[in-house]
Amino acid sequence: MTTLAPKAAGLPVEALGAVALSSAIRDAVAMGEERLVLMLRFSGLPRARRFGTRAELLREAWEPLNSTARVRSFKLPGGDLVAIGLPNASEALERHRQILFSMLEAEEAQQAVHLLRLPAQAAAVMAAVEDSLGMVAAMRAMALPEPESRAADAAALAAAERGLAAADLSFFLRRRKVCWLEPGGHNTRLFWEDRRVDLTEVCERLLPGCDISLTPAFGQRLLKSIDRRHLRDLTRPEEMRDMRRLALPLRLESLFSAEFLRLDAFMAESQRQKMILGLAAEDVLAAPELFMLARNFTEARGYQLMLEVSSPFAATLMSSLRGGFNFLRLQWSDDFPAADSPEAALLRDKLPQAADHIIMAGADRPAAIAWGWEAGIRLFQGRLIESQRPAG
Amino acid sequence: MPQQRSASSALPVSQASIQDALRRAMRDERGRAALRISPGDQPEAQHLAFALSRETASVKGGTLLELAPDDWLLTELPALEAGKLHALLTKILGPAAAQLLPLPASKGVLASILGGSRVPSVLEVPPAEPVPPLGLDAALDRLLPGQVYQRQGIVIASGGPLPRLVFQRLVLDEAALRQALGAYAEDRAFLHHARALLHKRALEALGDEGTRKSLLGGGPIAPLMLDLPASLLPAPPEPSGDAPLPSAAPALYATLALHEAIALPNLASRREALHQESWGIAIAGLSAASLGLVDAEALPADWLVLEWSPALDDTASLKALRRLDPARLVLDGCDGAAALSWGLSQGIQLFAGPWIEEVIAARRMEKCDASAGCTRAECRARGLATSPQGRIGCHRPLLLEAVMPEVPA
Numbered sequence: 001m002t003t004l005a006p007k008a009a010g011l012p013v014e015a016l017g018a019v020a021l022s023s024a025i026r027d028a029v030a031m032g033e034e035r036l037v038l039m040l041r042f043s044g045l046p047r048a049r050r051f052g053t054r055a056e057l058l059r060e061a062w063e064p065l066n067s068t069a070r071v072r073s074f075k076l077p078g079g080d081l082v083a084i085g086l087p088n089a090s091e092a093l094e095r096h097r098q099i100l101f102s103m104l105e106a107e108e109a110q111q112a113v114h115l116l117r118l119p120a121q122a123a124a125v126m127a128a129v130e131d132s133l134g135m136v137a138a139m140r141a142m143a144l145p146e147p148e149s150r151a152a153d154a155a156a157l158a159a160a161e162r163g164l165a166a167a168d169l170s171f172f173l174r175r176r177k178v179c180w181l182e183p184g185g186h187n188t189r190l191f192w193e194d195r196r197v198d199l200t201e202v203c204e205r206l207l208p209g210c211d212i213s214l215t216p217a218f219g220q221r222l223l224k225s226i227d228r229r230h231l232r233d234l235t236r237p238e239e240m241r242d243m244r245r246l247a248l249p250l251r252l253e254s255l256f257s258a259e260f261l262r263l264d265a266f267m268a269e270s271q272r273q274k275m276i277l278g279l280a281a282e283d284v285l286a287a288p289e290l291f292m293l294a295r296n297f298t299e300a301r302g303y304q305l306m307l308e309v310s311s312p313f314a315a316t317l318m319s320s321l322r323g324g325f326n327f328l329r330l331q332w333s334d335d336f337p338a339a340d341s342p343e344a345a346l347l348r349d350k351l352p353q354a355a356d357h358i359i360m361a362g363a364d365r366p367a368a369i370a371w372g373w374e375a376g377i378r379l380f381q382g383r384l385i386e387s388q389r390p391a392g
Numbered sequence: 393m394p395q396q397r398s399a400s401s402a403l404p405v406s407q408a409s410i411q412d413a414l415r416r417a418m419r420d421e422r423g424r425a426a427l428r429i430s431p432g433d434q435p436e437a438q439h440l441a442f443a444l445s446r447e448t449a450s451v452k453g454g455t456l457l458e459l460a461p462d463d464w465l466l467t468e469l470p471a472l473e474a475g476k477l478h479a480l481l482t483k484i485l486g487p488a489a490a491q492l493l494p495l496p497a498s499k500g501v502l503a504s505i506l507g508g509s510r511v512p513s514v515l516e517v518p519p520a521e522p523v524p525p526l527g528l529d530a531a532l533d534r535l536l537p538g539q540v541y542q543r544q545g546i547v548i549a550s551g552g553p554l555p556r557l558v559f560q561r562l563v564l565d566e567a568a569l570r571q572a573l574g575a576y577a578e579d580r581a582f583l584h585h586a587r588a589l590l591h592k593r594a595l596e597a598l599g600d601e602g603t604r605k606s607l608l609g610g611g612p613i614a615p616l617m618l619d620l621p622a623s624l625l626p627a628p629p630e631p632s633g634d635a636p637l638p639s640a641a642p643a644l645y646a647t648l649a650l651h652e653a654i655a656l657p658n659l660a661s662r663r664e665a666l667h668q669e670s671w672g673i674a675i676a677g678l679s680a681a682s683l684g685l686v687d688a689e690a691l692p693a694d695w696l697v698l699e700w701s702p703a704l705d706d707t708a709s710l711k712a713l714r715r716l717d718p719a720r721l722v723l724d725g726c727d728g729a730a731a732l733s734w735g736l737s738q739g740i741q742l743f744a745g746p747w748i749e750e751v752i753a754a755r756r757m758e759k760c761d762a763s764a765g766c767t768r769a770e771c772r773a774r775g776l777a778t779s780p781q782g783r784i785g786c787h788r789p790l791l792l793e794a795v796m797p798e799v800p801a
Contacts, residue, residue, distance in 0.1 A: 014641055015558070015614075015615055015641040016548075016556070016558060018614070019556070019557055019558060019613060019614040019615075020556070020798055022611075022612075022613040022614070022794065023557065023613060023794040023795065023796060023797060023798045024798045025794075026610075026613075026790040026791065026793055026794035027759065027790075027791065027794055027797050027798055029790050030760075030788045030789075030790035030791040030794070031759075031761065031791075077641040077643070126611055127611075130611040130612055133612050133614075133615070133643055134641075134643035134670045135612040135615070135616060135643040135644055135670075136612075137643070137670060138642070138643040138644045138669060138670040138671055139598055139599050139604075139644070140599075141626070141669040141670070141671070153529050154525040154526070154527075154528035154529040154532075155525075155526070155529055157525045158524065158525045158526050161525070213623065214623065215585060215588075216584075216588075216623070217581040217582065217583075217584035217585035217588065218581065218585060220580075220581045220584070221522075221525075221579070221581035221582075224522075224581070225522070253436070253580060256435075256436035256439050256440060257519070257520075258439075258519035258520075261439065261440070261443035262443075264443070265443065265447045281651075281654060281655075282651045282652070282654065282655050283651070284651075284685060285650050285651035285654060285677065285682055285685060285686060286584075286649070286650075286651035286677075287580075288679065288681035288682040288685055289434075289681045290434075290436060291685070292681065293434070293436060293437055293440070293484070293485075296483060296484040296485070297440055297484045299483075300480055300483045300484050310655055310657075311655070311657035312657070313654070313656075313657045313658075313659070313660075314654045314655065314657070316687070316690060317654050317686050317687050317688075317690055317691065318654075318685070318686060318687070319687055320684055320685055320686060320687055320712070321685055321686075324685075333657075335657045335658075350687075
């Protein structure tokens with residue numbers, strides 16, 4: 001039996017066996033060395049023969065080859081067994097071929113048991129080993145999805161950017177209330193205004209007929225343009241004059257744009273403190289070094305940071321980020337586990353923020369608010385919140 | 393050239409004003425300070441440092457000079473403002489980013505700049521203009537996976553004498569990709585777009601026998617890690633009537649970028665379904681910088697690919713690492729023996745990167761009887777190649793195909 005390096009978790013001996021065999025065969029062929037190869041291919045047998053007692057007996061019959069001199073035996077991922085021997089081991093290999101033949105029906109044996117010679121029959125041996133590695137089959141299992149709608153190309157993106165430059169941004173911007181909402185309806189207060197665009201809506205208008213999820217990077221690029229436009233608009237005197245608390249989702253790179261730096265210089269610290277800058281978890285993890293810089297910058301200048309996650313799964317992965325953000329913004333969806341389930345309790349434990357610093361967005365249905373209340377969340381945004389008449 | 397002449401005729405004026413600014417800053421008036429600023433080479437950090445320094449300088453006086461690309465000088469500020477700016481810059485960019493030079497005590501520094509051989513210039517950090525998308529389509533159409541992919545080896549090493557090959561990885565060569573994209577590479581979105589497009593092309597190429605052989609340099613040798621955009625992760629298979637087969641070891645690992653993986657809400661259940669089709673999941677993009685941001689132990693993946701850097705040995709990284717099972721980690725980007733020994737000390741057994749490719753090429757040449765005419769660098773480059781042209785010159789293509797010769801039993 002071939003000696004294997006210590007096993008890493010998730011790394012089955014069979015996979016190491018196939019790799020070792022693949023190289024051993026190619027090494028031998030490249031160097032023109034003669035070898036004999038005995039193969040027992042369970043994949044060539046009918047399904048019933050591949051498992052159970054009959055298969056066990058075949059494996060037992062193979063067992064002595066694991067300790068035969070001048071022979072190395074390999075177990076492959078599909079269960080196939082291969083022994084490779086020096087020419088002077090031919091007797092042992094031939095004897096085992098006969099034993100295996102005697103245990104199978106003639107036709108089955110023809111399919112499953114092969115004694116081949118290297119280098120002459122190298123192609124057949126390599127094909128069999130490749131087959132047992134399973135990659136070709138795995139490739140077949142994966143059919144590329146045929147998208148129903150068109151992916152945007154760069155020309156379409158250029159046209160969309162021209163369209164955006166000519167459009168009135170306020171047409172796309174959605175201003176939504178974020179309210180403090182307690183069970184029983186007491187104490188309802190407006191906390192801040194959330195201003196963002198809906199990318200799907202923007203793309204329907206600017207990239208008609210294209211599915212932006214097929215080219216997510218183009219979506220990011222459009223959002224960056226929108227960020228810059230929006231930041232420029234915020235320096236207008238009428239915006240600056242009566243600035244209220246405002247939540248603004250931004251792409252990480254937008255924090256270093258000329259527009260943001262200009263706005264930053266424009267504002268007094270008291271105004272910066274009213275701004276809650278939202279960063280998507282995906283964006284943070286795509287450029288962690290840039291995020292560190294952004295965090296130091298925004299913290300030093302007095303802004304508040306809000307981490308935005310798209311699913312409860314993502315929220316549970318980010319509990320290490322507790323220290324880096326003032327708020328966490330969850331987006332309600334059907335992926336949230338039922339409020340009284342153990343999964344929900346687990347999720348609540350892992351939320352990377354104290355409950356009173358979490359915003360549940362997408363509160364269009366009572367279920368979202370109910371789930372939030374159960375978790376201690378009091379800040380909500382969504383269609384149901386728009387109709388609230390907060391005091392103050 | 394006429395352009396140069398007009399530039400040099402403008403030079404004395406600004407040179408005179410720079411010298412004036414330096415001389416003025418050296419006057420004997422207390423309660424002032426100059427600032428020496430080193431923002432580093434990250435463009436975003438430079439924009440930030442420039443904007444913040446200019447903001448103060450425009451209100452409180454002083455001139456911003458560039459002595460060298462990473463060596464700026466703000467000639468003078470009232471001591472209070474200088475202290476504030478210094479505190480702000482070091483808080484954002486780190487303690488090495490700014491140095492406070494009290495005036496007139498430090499006027500010697502200014503004098504040496506004034507008398508130095510290097511001529512300072514007025515600092516300008518122009519805002520980054522977005523790269524227009526026109527022409528990107530044509531640039532991407534010309535780009536073939538064989539030009540920008542590498543066939544890497546991932547080896548298992550346990551501190552024993554010889555590492556062994558366990559996986560292959562088809563991975564984008566970032567430097568080659570940036571070079572092929574030219575100016576488009578400066579836009580992160582375009583770079584992401586190009587990566588996603590190439591991942592798709594590589595996947596298509598692997599589905600066809602001819603192009604697969606061309607990419608991999610022959611048949612598959614080891615289970616393959618293949619970078620995939622999240623949108624191309626295979627759909628879960630249709631449930632079949634047959635009882636599921638005992639699930640075989642994955643032959644292919646879809647390697648997802650960390651930031652895309654966290655956006656897939658049902659990754660755990662998809663991974664289980666994919667195992668039935670001999671697909672596994674690896675997640676790449678873990679590094680010293682991202683370890684502290686994400687609870688990687690909860691990621692549903694067979695393998696986590698961790699990017700080597702000396703910063704992994706920092707207290708914070710080590711603390712985050714302790715929560716991970718080292719047997720699930722691949723240490724990528726190993727650039728020398730130090731990376732390997734650090735990995736081994738953490739219980740990591742799987743390694744990849746330039747140093748590993750050196751080891752692989754050396755082993756191949758040891759075994760090869762036709763290596764006399766080749767250099768190690770040639771053998772290494774041919775092993776990494778993903779196109780037939782890249783392998784030209786090798787006289788033992790089967791040995792090259794096998795990546796790394798087997799350890800004799």
